[in-house]
Amino acid sequence: MAVERTLSILKPDATRRNLTGKINAKFEEAGLRIVAQKRLQLSEAQAGAFYAVHKERPFYKDLVAFMTSGPVVVQVLEGENAVAKNREIMGATNPANAAPGTIRKEFAESIEANSVHGSDSAENAATEIAFFFAGVEIVG
Ligand code: RTP
Ligand code: MG
Numbered sequence: 300m301a302v303e304r305t306l307s308i309l310k311p312d313a314t315r316r317n318l319t320g321k322i323n324a325k326f327e328e329a330g331l332r333i334v335a336q337k338r339l340q341l342s343e344a345q346a347g348a349f350y351a352v353h354k355e356r357p358f359y360k361d362l363v364a365f366m367t368s369g370p371v372v373v374q375v376l377e378g379e380n381a382v383a384k385n386r387e388i389m390g391a392t393n394p395a396n397a398a399p400g401t402i403r404k405e406f407a408e409s410i411e412a413n414s415v416h417g418s419d420s421a422e423n424a425a426t427e428i429a430f431f432f433a434g435v436e437i438v439g
Contacts, residue, residue: 303381304334304437305418306427311369312412314338319372322415325402326376329388335375335437341367349430358411365411373431377439382424385417 307326309319323333341349346366353359376385390401394413397404407413418424428437 300379302377302379303421304375304377304428305381305385305424306431307374307376307385308416309372310412310414310416311365311371312408313406313414314370314372318406322402322406325388329384331376331378331381331384333374334377334439335432336372338370338372340370343367361411375428375432375437382418382421386419389415389417
């Protein structure tokens with residue numbers, strides 16, 4: 300299987316509750332390596348652009364408000380099959396449907412404040428990584 304990279308975000312509900320270490324431990328225990336990481340306060344324009352694919356969805360405005368409500372930690376995770384593996388560790392979007400042991404089952408507050416973002420395809424991962432990181436900031 301190929302070594303891949305994926306973009307991960309620890310969302311404001313996670314930073315607010317001081318959960319960044321516990322969530323990072325889940326990635327590392329699963330064999331994903333954190334090869335880039337920084338803490339940011341997203342502007343409305345940045346959050347809106349990042350989630351532009353959801354522009355027409357009813358939850359878009361709320362999502363942008365939530366993602367700008369506090370700091371986020373953006374990261375690049377690297378490992379075998381990293382995109383799918385990260386999605387598995389995160390669990391379903393709605394914590395009520397997330398499998399036991401997943402990040403969202405253990406930590407998410409709601410379908411919106413669900414603690415983590417992870418790219419959903421290798422193609423989107425490349426776009427999302429480039430959105431936040433310069434090449435020199437990623438050290439594998
Ligand atoms: P993400 O993009 O953040 O990794 O999450 P995802 O793929 O599991 O979910 P997606 O459908 O892409 O939705 C993006 C984020 O929007 C918020 N959301 N709110 N109120 C709602 O019904 C609703 N649905 C989605 C969540 O924060 C979700 O992660
Ligand atoms: Mg998504």
